[in-house]
Every structure is written in C-alpha cells, then in structure tokens.
Amino acid sequence: MDDIKVDLELDLKGLLCPLPMVRVSQNISKVPVGGVIRATATDPGSLADIPSWARSTGNEIIKQEQEGSNLIYYIKRIK
C-alpha cells in the first residue's frame, strides 16, 4: 500500500465544497483505467463528498490519510 503509483497529483487545498469533488470528477478521465489520483484537500466536507462521489460513480478510494490539516485521498479509476 505504501508504494502506490500515483498518476496525477491534485492540489485541492483551500477549495470549498463542492469544488474538491468537482475537480476530482473533472480529472478522473485524465488517468488510465486502474490509474490513481492523489488529491489533497483541506475542506472537512470532502471527507464525505469524495468517498461518496467515488462510490456513486463506481470508482474507489484505495487509501485515505490525514497530515495536519491536509486530507489526502488516493482515488483509483475503475472504469
């Protein structure tokens, strides 16, 4: 898990909901199927928004972590 290959970094720090989720949605097609976006947000609203977006669009959060106020999501494109 620690050496996840990241295909695209998204800096979503400072963006308020729904923009973190919107940016993830806009960028998911930029990675290949099976590829991973690492998105770093600071809005606590993203804690529900990004995982529920992933579930309802059939994508997957393979790892989620917090570093200080940074909320980091590893989002795998499934389809």
Added chain:
Amino acid sequence: MTPEANARAELLQLIDSKMNRTLKYYLDTCVRCAICKDACHQYVATGDVLYLPAYRAELIRRIYKKYMTGSGRLLPKLFEGRDPEDDVLLDELYKTTYACTSCRRCMFWCPFSIDTSWVLAVAKALLLATGRGSEILTQLADSAIDKGKNIDLYTGVIREVLKGSEEEMRRIVQDPSAGFVYDKQGADVLYVALAGTHTILPAAIVFHQAGEDWTLSSFEGSNYGYFLGDTVKAKAIAQRIVDEAKTLGVKEIVMSECGHAHRVMRDFYRMWAKEELPAPMVSILSKVDGYIKDGRIKVTPGKITEPVTYHDPCQIGRNFGLFEEPRNVVRATCSDFRDMTPNRQKQWCCGGGGGLVAETEFDDVRLKSGRLKADQIKATGAKILVTPCENCRLQIESLNDHYDLGVRVSAVLDLVVEAIEIKPR
C-alpha cells in the same frame, strides 16, 4: 407504433404532465416585447440570443405549440413547431437551460411576470428523460444521496476533524466547555450548515453567545438535485434533513448562508414531498438579526471600519424576500456601509447561481456575465463584499481575480464574529 413514435409519445406525455395552468399561461402569454432582454445578465453581457429569456422559453414553447394546442396542431410551421426528440433543439436547450442561474430577474421585469426559470424546469425534465442531464450536477446529487444512505461511515471521521474548529471556538468564546452540539434530542434549533467548517464555526460562536439550544445537522443544506432539475433526487436530498428534524424533534430548522437551500426547504420540499416540514424553516440571517435586536448577542457598532457592500443573493433576496435582515446585521457591524445600485429586487445576479460554479463547461458565460456584478462592486469602492450565499461567494471570489476587484469576500456571520463582544459564560 414504431419505437421512435413510442419514445416521442413518452416525451410528450412527460411534458404534458408538467403543464399546469401557470405554465400554460407563461407559454401562451409571451408577446415577444423583449423587455426581458435588459433583465438577463447573460444576455446583456454577451448579446447572444441563446441567453435571451424569451428565447429560452421559446424552445419549449415550440414543442408545446406543435403538440398541445389546436392552432399548433393545425399549422405547426406557423409556430415553428419542433419535436421533443430533435437533437438540434435538445443541444440548444441544454446550453441555454443549464446556463440559466434561475435568478428570476427576467420575471421581475416581464410585464406578465413570466417565470422563465419555471419553463426551464420542464426543459430540464426533458433533457433528463433524453439522457442529457448535466453530468457534474448528476454526480453531485448522487453523491449527496449516497452520503445520506451511509452517513454512519462519515460522522465519526468528520466530527474528529472538526475538533480543531471546536478548539478555536473555545478560544474565541473563552469557555472551556463550549463545543459543537450533535444529535441533541428536542433541541430548539437544528442548524443546517454547508459541508466544511466555515459555515459551522461562526454560527456555533453566535449560538453559544446567544445561549441558543441548538444541534448541528449531519447534512449540508446545498441541493444539487434541485439545480439538476431532478425532483426525485432533490427530494431525497432534502429528505435527509427532514428525517433528521423529525427524529430529533427540533422546534426550528435554521438554514445557514446558502441561497438555494432557503428556497428548497421553505418552498419546494412541500411541493415535492406533498407534506409540510416537521418544524418551520428559519434563515440564520433572521435569527441573528433577532439576537442583535433582542440583545442576546452584542456587536461593537462600527467595529469594521473598511467600506462594506452587500450583494443580495437572488435566492435569498428576490426569490425569498430577505432584504433588510441581512442589511441590519451587516450595518450593525460596520461604520461605512455602501449599497450597490441597483439593489434588493432589482439587483444583478452575480452569475454563479444555478449550480454554474460547479459546471466548468459554462465558465465562459459565467465570467462574462459576472461583469455586471463586478462593475457594481467596483462602483461602491468597498473593500469588503459580504453575501450570504456560498455560490455567490465562490463566484465573486472568481470575479475578484478575473476583474481585479481587490475586495475581501465574506459571509454575514464572519462579520458578526469579527464584531461580537464576547461575554464569558
């Protein structure tokens, strides 16, 4: 019937099911006087006929006339009759419908009070039925519904992250026992914030100082099902809050600074659900105005000395009727308040409503049409722009960069917290 004829019949049935007396009045009455052209910020800023309010409605009118009126059935060409599955019409309808911010400024100007945004609700139903609904608005609505179904997965982690904000609250109110209140049975107020802490912390400080008996909703007020035009999804999103209010047995549902959420909860939920809210919905702006008037909180008069201007969000001002309450609150905190011209019912839409701030495909018209608001803000010479709607704030932040306005964009409650005189409890 051929499959094509069947599909058309289904679409016509859908349109017909939406055609109540008011809508028929709108479609039958327009005299093409074009007065509305000067009312729509998108048409004024671009001159593109696609954004002319009467033309937006005309696209639906052409289907209605051809299939639902005697004269149109007889002489479809005369009315430029169109079919509901016509790709060219649907493409055009998509661009004009999802660009509309539902500000209803055109309705205010129209001599017959034709509500173009209501006609476009039919257009949205048609677009959804033909698989052409806005993709990003669909995703936002679906994820809100998913959150509702799986809320237990999120509350723990969100509340953990909000602990930092609770710490800040304790520091500001100088009360080590203060904090956010969750799941409080029988609380007077269910406060519905937006996702994130920026609409929670200021309200929590104000509630603490007012001695309010409150509890925080697990759900955000925003409703992308409404922007999408999918009333089933919109109802499901609003239902999360209604069910929570019922379970907790609260006395009031207090809505945070979010424009469309005000209208969804007060005006639309009862239409979609065919039931009243379990408790009255009150705006946080009215609450805070009342707290100041009743002396439940005290703000230092004129504490904010930089010039301040106020933007009336369409969904809170023109379409909900709150003009003076937010102004009272803002005026109480600052020494140099400058209203924009025009304001109140006649104010210009900021250009970001209707879900546009999330729909990047409309960035061009969003920024161009925001020029009118940008010019208004500049003309005041204000250094602080305050507005009680998240969409408006996001849009005006974006206008701030684009048009180099040099203002600080603030919510109303942020100013209150800046000016509040803390009484230790």
